[in-house]
Amino acid sequence: MDFELPEHASALIETTRKMVRDLMPHEPEFQKTGKVPEAVGKVFRDNGFFSLAFREENGGMGLGMLEICCIQAELAHLPVQFWADVKSSQGPQTKIIEDFGTQAQRQATLPKVIAGDLVMAFCLSEPHCGSDVSAIRTHAERSGDGWRLNGYKTYVSNGIKAGQAVVAAYTDRSKGAKDGISLFLVPADAPGYKLAGILELMGHHTPGVAELAFDDVELPADALIGEEGKGLSYVMHGLNAGRLAIAGTSLGMGEMALEEARNYARERPAFGGTLSDFQAVQHMLADMATEMRAARLLMLDAAWRYDQGDVSRSLCAMAKLFCSEAAGRTVDTALQVFGGAGYVRGQRVERLYRDVRVTRIYEGASEIQKNTIAREMLRD
């Protein structure tokens, strides 16, 4: 058994690490202004970061989840806002277009996404429902040759600047969620598409997530993605990859916090020595390092198997559950190592503490992951 990464994967990680290291000095300015410096987007555009997940015939790099998760873990050292657009290029909205969209839908979106010129939004959650997708109220009915869309969506990442949105809506409520929900490609400039509100967040706090309203949005027939009534299965199709990517995100945040805590413990003078002289602190570091190692291996295993065609809901859920929970504990402990200094705005661990919290919530909360793991265990 060989635990080494393939050489090209190491090279991808290495070059990403180098770019992340060079972009890190932009963090203090960002912490002050809340604005992402121009240089950041340029580095990602120039170096192909928007093409990772797409197949080669569509102009992408065709990377597997192993590489994507590892790259994501490196990016996650930076403030979320720095790489939010990169992450959005790998989200369900683009993968659904690539896998189920028409040639025209692909051509209208993918080249622009890969060039870093188009951000797409994925609209699923509504004010009264998240994990319970069947409860959505957004609906589309036939109107002439096309469709008329009505509804309200919330927690839309990148919804503020999205140029196109993939929207889940009932097309036949009588068939239930499984056969009654369809997906539509909706341009942001369609009449009736409205940015209805912005929710500021605890972490990732600028620019926030969007609430989008669709009031009698008239769509042509070819706005329908794939087949009518298959929406839920398209959403579920990308679920495992999405969970693995969050494993990478949370892992990267935890590893960054661990590195910060280790460096700080070695430098911070205390009682004639440094913090790292004290066994209480040493044990914290040991626990953090062990948990992060376990998390990384769980992620690598699930991602590697996924790429071999062995897609296990259970392993993806375990990776997402453990990485996000362990990262939460690690960031919390790191802040404890910093003491008062870690509670100060502008400190990297303070930023990580706010940012990591949501990894236990989005792409299926920890409790949903546990449901999945248990269901798979008890099924037969």
Next chain:
Amino acid sequence: MKVLVPVKRVIDYNVKAKVKADGSGVDLANVKMSMNPFDEIAVEEAIRLKEAGTAEEVIVVSVGVKQAQETLRTALAMGADRAILVVAADDVHNDIEPLAVAKILKAIVDEEQPKLVIAGKQAIDNDMNAAGQMLAALLGWGQATFASELTLDGDAATVTREVDGGLQTITVGLPAIVTADLRLNEPRYASLPNIMKAKKKPLDEKTAADYGVDVSPRLEVVKTTEPPVRSAGIMVESVDELVSKLKEKGVV
């Protein structure tokens, strides 16, 4: 025109080097290794010549352990066309001396007939600053070391050199050897798509014996030590005391 760029795999510049317990050198076991930063600048310069249409092909060469192929892949991902790996050591601690490197490079130059060799001015591991100059001597070519600017015009290269006390501009006839200093350019990243494409670029593997070069060491490393630890300073009460202390030390 072909451009040849030798690159060396060295300890990463971000790593804090530790001396081996027996004092025989720097401990490189399980230490992160990267392309010598000056060589990255040399690769970048060669790629820019290609992008400008001045060079047709950029060949990168590395002499050392087998793992140097990772360094060559990085150069290929940056934009070099093909690579030659000369395996001359099986232990990373066995550094190949500049003269042996220069002899191997000479043999490769004889084969490939590049009109220009761009090398890093020195490797950051042992700071020998010799292989480029030795290669020029072995080939009987002109050399322009410590380049901060390079312009090619027909059969000549105009090079601005960073010398003690300022800048010197010289013209050398081609073929020639140029060694890159820090300010020659800012090297690009090996972009992610290019890393994948570099997997398919040709990389020839050779040995020192293929070129008939004896790489056994001629120098003896007597001792390697860590720099002395900085001792604590003293506090002075007044400017007068500061001045008198400095005079005592003979520094003013």
